[in-house]
Amino acid sequence: MKYQTNLIFDLPQTGDNANRILKKCDVIKPNFAEFYGEHLLREKDLNIPNLSEIQVLRHYTNMSAKNFGVENGPYPLGSCTMKYNPKVNENMANLPGFRNTHPLQPTETVQGNLTLLYNLEQQLNDIFGMDHFTFQPSAGAHGELTGIMMIKAYHEANEDFERTVMLIPDSAHGTNPASAAMAEFEIREIKSNADGLVDVEDLKQKIDDKIAGIMLTNPNTLGLFEKEVKEITGLIHEAGGLCYYDGANANAILMQTRPGDMGFDVVHLNVHKTFGTPHGGGGPGAGPVGIKKILEPFLPKPVIKKLDADQTKFILDYDRPQSIGKVRAFTGSFSVCVKTYAYILAYGKQGLAEVSEAAVANARYLLERVRDSYHVPYQEPAMHEFIITAAWQKEKYGIITTDIAKRLIDYGYHPPTVYFPLIVQEAMMFEPTDTETLEGLEGLADALNAIAKEATENPDLLKNAPHNMSITRPDETKAARNPILKV
Amino acid sequence: MSGYIPTSREKRAELLESVGLKLDNLFDAIPDEIKIKDKNFSGLNAQGLSEQEIIAQLTNLAERNQRVDQYDSYLGAGFYDHYSPAVIDHIIGRQEFLTSYTPYQAEMSQGTLQAIFEWQSYICRLTGLDVSNSSIYDGASAAAEALLLTCRQTKKDKVWVSEGLNPEYLATIKTYFHAAGLEVEIGALNEQGTAAGTYPSGDDYAGFLIQSPNFFGIVEDMRELVKKAEQNQVLSVVSCDLISLAMFKSPGEVGVDIACGEAQPLGIPLNFGGPAVGFLAAKQKLMRKMPGRIAGQTTDTEGKIAYVLTLQAREQHIRREKATSNICTSQALLATAATIYLALNGRSGLKEVAEQSAAKAIYLHNKLIQTGLFEAIYNKPFFREFAVKLRYGGSLDALNKKLLEHRVIGGLALSDDVWLLAVTEKKSKKAMDDFVALVANLIRHENVLGG
Numbered sequence: 001m002k003y004q005t006n007l008i009f010d011l012p013q014t015g016d017n018a019n020r021i022l023k024k025c026d027v028i029k030p031n032f033a034e035f036y037g038e039h040l041l042r043e044k045d046l047n048i049p050n051l052s053e054i055q056v057l058r059h060y061t062n063m064s065a066k067n068f069g070v071e072n073g074p075y076p077l078g079s080c081t082m083k084y085n086p087k088v089n090e091n092m093a094n095l096p097g098f099r100n101t102h103p104l105q106p107t108e109t110v111q112g113n114l115t116l117l118y119n120l121e122q123q124l125n126d127i128f129g130m131d132h133f134t135f136q137p138s139a140g141a142h143g144e145l146t147g148i149m150m151i152k153a154y155h156e157a158n159e160d161f162e163r164t165v166m167l168i169p170d171s172a173h174g175t176n177p178a179s180a181a182m183a184e185f186e187i188r189e190i191k192s193n194a195d196g197l198v199d200v201e202d203l204k205q206k207i208d209d210k211i212a213g214i215m216l217t218n219p220n221t222l223g224l225f226e227k228e229v230k231e232i233t234g235l236i237h238e239a240g241g242l243c244y245y246d247g248a249n250a251n252a253i254l255m256q257t258r259p260g261d262m263g264f265d266v267v268h269l270n271v272h273k274t275f276g277t278p279h280g281g282g283g284p285g286a287g288p289v290g291i292k293k294i295l296e297p298f299l300p301k302p303v304i305k306k307l308d309a310d311q312t313k314f315i316l317d318y319d320r321p322q323s324i325g326k327v328r329a330f331t332g333s334f335s336v337c338v339k340t341y342a343y344i345l346a347y348g349k350q351g352l353a354e355v356s357e358a359a360v361a362n363a364r365y366l367l368e369r370v371r372d373s374y375h376v377p378y379q380e381p382a383m384h385e386f387i388i389t390a391a392w393q394k395e396k397y398g399i400i401t402t403d404i405a406k407r408l409i410d411y412g413y414h415p416p417t418v419y420f421p422l423i424v425q426e427a428m429m430f431e432p433t434d435t436e437t438l439e440g441l442e443g444l445a446d447a448l449n450a451i452a453k454e455a456t457e458n459p460d461l462l463k464n465a466p467h468n469m470s471i472t473r474p475d476e477t478k479a480a481r482n483p484i485l486k487v
Numbered sequence: 488m489s490g491y492i493p494t495s496r497e498k499r500a501e502l503l504e505s506v507g508l509k510l511d512n513l514f515d516a517i518p519d520e521i522k523i524k525d526k527n528f529s530g531l532n533a534q535g536l537s538e539q540e541i542i543a544q545l546t547n548l549a550e551r552n553q554r555v556d557q558y559d560s561y562l563g564a565g566f567y568d569h570y571s572p573a574v575i576d577h578i579i580g581r582q583e584f585l586t587s588y589t590p591y592q593a594e595m596s597q598g599t600l601q602a603i604f605e606w607q608s609y610i611c612r613l614t615g616l617d618v619s620n621s622s623i624y625d626g627a628s629a630a631a632e633a634l635l636l637t638c639r640q641t642k643k644d645k646v647w648v649s650e651g652l653n654p655e656y657l658a659t660i661k662t663y664f665h666a667a668g669l670e671v672e673i674g675a676l677n678e679q680g681t682a683a684g685t686y687p688s689g690d691d692y693a694g695f696l697i698q699s700p701n702f703f704g705i706v707e708d709m710r711e712l713v714k715k716a717e718q719n720q721v722l723s724v725v726s727c728d729l730i731s732l733a734m735f736k737s738p739g740e741v742g743v744d745i746a747c748g749e750a751q752p753l754g755i756p757l758n759f760g761g762p763a764v765g766f767l768a769a770k771q772k773l774m775r776k777m778p779g780r781i782a783g784q785t786t787d788t789e790g791k792i793a794y795v796l797t798l799q800a801r802e803q804h805i806r807r808e809k810a811t812s813n814i815c816t817s818q819a820l821l822a823t824a825a826t827i828y829l830a831l832n833g834r835s836g837l838k839e840v841a842e843q844s845a846a847k848a849i850y851l852h853n854k855l856i857q858t859g860l861f862e863a864i865y866n867k868p869f870f871r872e873f874a875v876k877l878r879y880g881g882s883l884d885a886l887n888k889k890l891l892e893h894r895v896i897g898g899l900a901l902s903d904d905v906w907l908l909a910v911t912e913k914k915s916k917k918a919m920d921d922f923v924a925l926v927a928n929l930i931r932h933e934n935v936l937g938g
Contacts, residue, residue, distance in 0.1 A: 005601065007601070007604075007605060007608070008605050008826075008830050009605075009608065013833075016833050016834075016835035016836055017831055017832060017833060017835075017836055018832065018833070018835045018836035018838075018839045021570065021572050021831065021832065021836060022570065022836065022839055022840065022843070022912060023912075023915075025839075025842070025843045025846060025847075025912075026915055026916040026917075027846050027847055027850040027916050027919075028846070028850075029842055029843075029846040030846060030849055032734065032842070032845070035849065035868050036706060036734075036735075036868045037868070039708065039710075039736075040706050040708065040735055040736060040868075041734060041735060041736065042732075042733070042734060042735055042736055042737070042740075043736075045733075045834045045835075045838065046612060046613065046732070046733055046834040046837065046838070047612050047834070048609060048612055048613075048829060048833060048834045048837070049830070049833055049834070050833030050834060050835050050836075051830055051831070051833055053574060053831065056574060056827060056830045056831050057574060057577075057578070059830070060578045060584075060602070060823075060827060061578070061581070063597070063598040063601050063602060064578070064581045064583035064584050064598045065583065065598070066596075066597035066598040066601075067583035067584060067587050067595070067596055067597070067598035067599055068583070068587060068592075068595040068596070069582040069583045069584075069585065069586035069587045070582070070586040070587075071582040071586060072582075072583070075588070077588055077591075080588050082586075082588055083491075084491050085585070085586050086491055088538050088541060088542065090580065090585075091542075092541065092542065092545040092549075093758075094576075094756075095545065095546060095549040096549070096554060096556060097546075097548075097549025097550050097551075097552045097554055098548075098549045098552070098758065098759065099756045099757065099758055100554040100555050100556045100557075100568075100756070100757060101552050101553075101554055101555065101757060101758070101759045102555055102560060102562045102566060102568070102757050102759070102760075102896070103565075103566055103757070103759050103760025103761075104562050104564055104566075104899055105553070105555075105560075105562065105896060106887065106888075106891065106896075108891075109552065109553035109558075109891065109896065110552050110553070110759065111551050111552065112547075112548040112549055112550065112551030112552040113548075113552055113759050115548055115551065116545075116548050119530070122530030123530045123531055125530060126530040126531050127531070138624035138625065138628070138761070138762065138763075138816065139624065139814075139815070139816030140815075140816070141803070141813045141814055141815050141816060142624060142628070142814075142816070144813065145666075145813055148666075149662065149666045152666060173803075173804075174802075174803035174804040174805070174806075174807045174810070175803050175804075175813050175815060177803075177807040177808035178803035178806070178807060178808055178810040178812070178813035179813040180808065181808035181809070181810075181813075182663075182666065182667060182812070182813055183666040183667065184666065184667055184668045187807075187808045224516070225516035225517055227516055227517075227518055229518075229521070230518065230520065230521060253517070255523060256514050256517060256522065256523060257514075257517050257521045257522055257523055258521075258523060261521045261523075262521050276491070278585045278586045278820075279586065279587065279588050279589070280579075280584070280585060280586075280587075280818075280819050280820030280821075281584055281587045281588070281589065281590060281596070281598075281599035281602070281603075281819040281820055281823070282588075282589040282590070282599065282603075282621065282780060282816060282817040282818070282819030282820075283622075283624075283762070283816040283817050283818045283819050283820065283821070284761075284762030284763075284764070284816070284818045284820060284821055285762075285816045286761075286762070300662075324662055324665075324666075325658050325659070325661055325662035325665070326627065326655060326658040326659045326662055327628065327659060327662055327663075328624055328625045328627045328628050328655075328659055328761075328763070329565055329625055329626060329627040329653070329655035329656060329659065329749075329760065329763065330565075330566070330655065330759075330760030330761060330763075331759065331760055331761070332760070332761050333761040333762040333763075334758050334759040334760060334761045334762075335756075335758040335759075335761070335762060336761070336762055338545070341545070342541050342545060343490075344531070345532070345535070345536045345540075345541050345544065346490045346491070346535045346536060346538075346541060347489055347490045347535040348489075348531060348532040348533055348534045348535040348536070349531045349532065349533050349534075350489065350533060350534060350535075351489030351490045351492075351534070351535040352531075354488075354489040354490075354492055354496070355489070355490070355492065356514075357496075357499070357510070357513060358492045358494060358499060360513045360514070361499045361502070361503055361510065361513060364503065364506075364508055364513065365502050365503060365506060365508070368506035368507070368508065369506065380516070381515065381516050383516070405592070406594065409592070409594055409595055414588075414592065414595060415592050415595075417591075420804070434492050435491050435492060435493060436493075437493045437494070438493070438494060438498065438502075441502075464788075466594050466595075469594040469595065469597075470594075470597050471593070471594055471597060471787040471791055471793040472594070472787040472788045472789055472791075473594065473787060473788055474593050474594070474785050474786070474787050474793035474794070474795045475785045475786055475787070475788070475793075476593075476785065476795050476797070478785045478786065479783040479784070479785035479795045479797040480783070480797050480798055480799075480800070483774065483781075483783050483797060483798060484783055484784040484785070485604075485607055485618050485619070485774075485781060485782070485783050485784075485797075486604070486607045486608040486611045486612075486617075486618070486619065487608050487784075
């Protein structure tokens with residue numbers, strides 16, 4: 001689709017849809033100027049176009065053709081776990097019995113919703129080795145903030161006000177330091193060692209009585225398992241801190257090991273990564289947060305509880321004096337939780353163990369297939385994702401990671417995550433996920449090897465890529481210097 | 488092959504062997520002491536369920552709920568049951584919008600990026616402000632982020648919030664501000680249920696925030712907010728309702744610095760409260776301090792118009808702990824849904840939705856007062872929601888319980904005797920007439936209020 005799509009505001013206006021969509025008003029409209037007073041009312045109508053239904057449909061349908069989704073082809077965006085989003089889960093989330101319930105309905109009228117959330121909590125407790133989950137956070141980073149707030153509340157409840165430092169590895173996602181900073185923590189960075197793992201000696205030196213805790217991703221953002229995780233969480237606990245598990249890479253460990261058993265006190269999940277809920281071009285997500293019992297008093301409220309008198313009935317408990325409060329309105333991204341629940345039901349214990357197995361197997365296989373074509377910075381065995389770099393291509397042919405990523409688009413594949421983690425130069429992070437097909441894996445490997453060859457023979461092919469999309473490379477500097485953010 | 492995994496274990500083992508690896512060694516990096524050995528957990532099935540079984544289980548759960556399309560509901564208080572045109576689900580169900588990631592690779596994401604750009608444009612046109620972000624979790628977190636923005640901009644650490652704000656939003660602001668070590672001062676409403684005359688003085692505030700229409704449905708006069716804010720060198724923030732802006736003056740028109748709120752009323756299903764979609768818009772001067780993703784227009788190497796994520800120097804993946812917020816998720820798909828709602832309804836449709844909602848709320852209010860059983864708690868004009876009080880006392884909880892037996896979900900009981908009721912354009916005159924008659928009958932003849 002090479003043609004340009006106008007903005008919706010540029011379409012010729014053909015009249016309004018109001019009478020087609022809405023019923024006629026069956027009460028008399030009062031004189032609004034009299035009721036509200038002129039000073040409150042708008043003088044002119046809104047400046048938004050009146051369009052016909054077919055105009056709107058064509059507009060957005062044509063725009064959608066300029067997007068790439070998981071159903072188009074491999075989407076090996078590392079750390080994002082772009083696996084298949086089961087269709088039936090969309091149908092389930094849209095069941096009218098879920099869709100048409102208001103968040104403030106009396107709890108006796110939403111027992112189906114509360115049962116689902118309660119069951120999902122039990123499942124997640126099992127899968128991650130935690131004691132409780134809250135579904136209030138709307139996304140992974142929101143979950144991080146919620147978890148960090150609970151850690152802060154825990155230290156405050158112990159009158160431990162001097163614990164103001166959060167330890168974070170230099171390979172961490174940017175959200176970790178950003179979330180900790182929102183809760184007023186000072187960030188102390190821990191170095192990675194030559195193998196790409198937390199440098200435990202460096203960690204020991206950075207532990208003192210000011211630490212509130214540590215935020216760790218495992219497997220880490222280099223796709224490597226932190227083997228010394230038990231020692232790390234032990235050291236933190238000994239020093240009076242708590243351990244936070246960033247669940248971004250949980251797809252690699254499903255039913256193999258559990259953050260709870262690694263010694264973590266708080267866990268957040270990105271359900272679009274681990275449990276296949278669609279990412280929607282940026283959201284909506286859900287970021288359930290799991291905790292160990294010591295943090296229970298601080299959970300956001302309300303908490304779903306079984307009724308004492310009748311164990312088959314659920315209520316929302318607001319009477320929680322030590323709660324951190326609320327991190328958003330109502331109980332959370334409910335319909336995203338419905339999809340998560342349906343996903344877990346589709347797999348069961350054995351199935352989830354196969355998810356992590358397939359995720360790791362696919363990453364390992366792909367890495368071996370391209371190992372001779374690209375620089376591999378770390379030799380520890382990769383888990384569900386791996387990093388290669390454009391170091392060789394850059395040195396010899398002036399080809400950078402961006403060029404390789406953009407050339408992959410010409411082959412019909414979504415690029416990997418690029419230039420992350422920040423500690424690796426020219427990084428490309430690939431995560432094929434558990435639902436990648438054989439032909440997808442082989443095709444990706446063939447394309448990457450072919451691109452490495454093209455870099456030697458015809459570097460311009462890479463530098464000018466992509467060649468077949470609706471646009472060529474956009475000028476991002478211009479976008480930031482002279483921001484045009486609306487029309 | 489379990490669930491949706493497309494390869495068999497045998498094939499997987501074969502693939503790995505072809506490159507010198509073994510299926511059994513995949514997890515060798517995990518120390519034995521933390522490997523799961525006993526998978527005998529309580530909450531999980533051993534085996535996955537078939538698609539048919541999943542449908543049966545979830546349908547059963549869904550049917551255990553009572554729903555607003557089968558009951559006559561008067562709940563609002565932040566989430567409103569407006570009509571969602573059929574087109575919306577069809578478009579946002581397209582996998583190209585549904586399954587794609589945050590548009591980091593612009594060449595492969597022009598659909599999402601243009602949709603966000605159009606959302607930003609609509610939000611600016613509705614709120615009358617200069618810059619909008621690509622959306623934010625919900626109305627409550629948008630209010631918290633808006634106030635944090637005032638603190639960043641002014642380098643002051645205290646804000647003032649009118650109690651006319653939705654209590655769920657207020658609770659969220661308190662949580663965010665406590666964690667950040669910042670102070671929230673709450674201003675009680677005046678006797679007429681508005682913020683007029685309640686603003687504090689002093690230049691130690693970063694921002695003043697009011698909601699309009701406020702929690703009791705009353706349309707606030709934002710002029711005083713702007714005046715007081717300017718006098719005290721404070722940023723003004725309004726948490727507003729986008730549908731109401733088809734009728735009322737916009738925050739930007741009046742001179743407000745920041746508008747935020749919840750866009751769920753724009754055709755997003757209730758879904759038991761989530762996902763929601765918050766918006767945040769501000770004057771130009773605040774652009775580089777905004778939280779969240781922002782899409783911008785630029786050109787490609789051939790000069791064609793292109794869209795990209797921009798002003799990323801504000802964000803966590805670049806600035807880490809110095810970022811304007813930790814937020815990375817937008818509600819892109821729902822923002823797109825809301826944009827389609829605005830495109831389909833247009834200015835005429837949105838105005839009609841607003842006017843019908845207001846007209847019906849006024850109708851219901853008057854009918855309830857005419858029964859002689861209720862009185863208005865405030866006599867200021869409201870939009871689609873209002874609070875009434877039982878004239879002779881009693882328990883609204885008991886009334887609400889009784890109403891359920893008649894397939895009616897009553898208003899929100901704010902206390903024993905104060906009832907908050909909301910209606911939208913979907914509500915019919917007949918439903919309201921029947922409701923008022925039922926309420927009057929239950930109180931007069933069945934003594935449901937007790938006493």
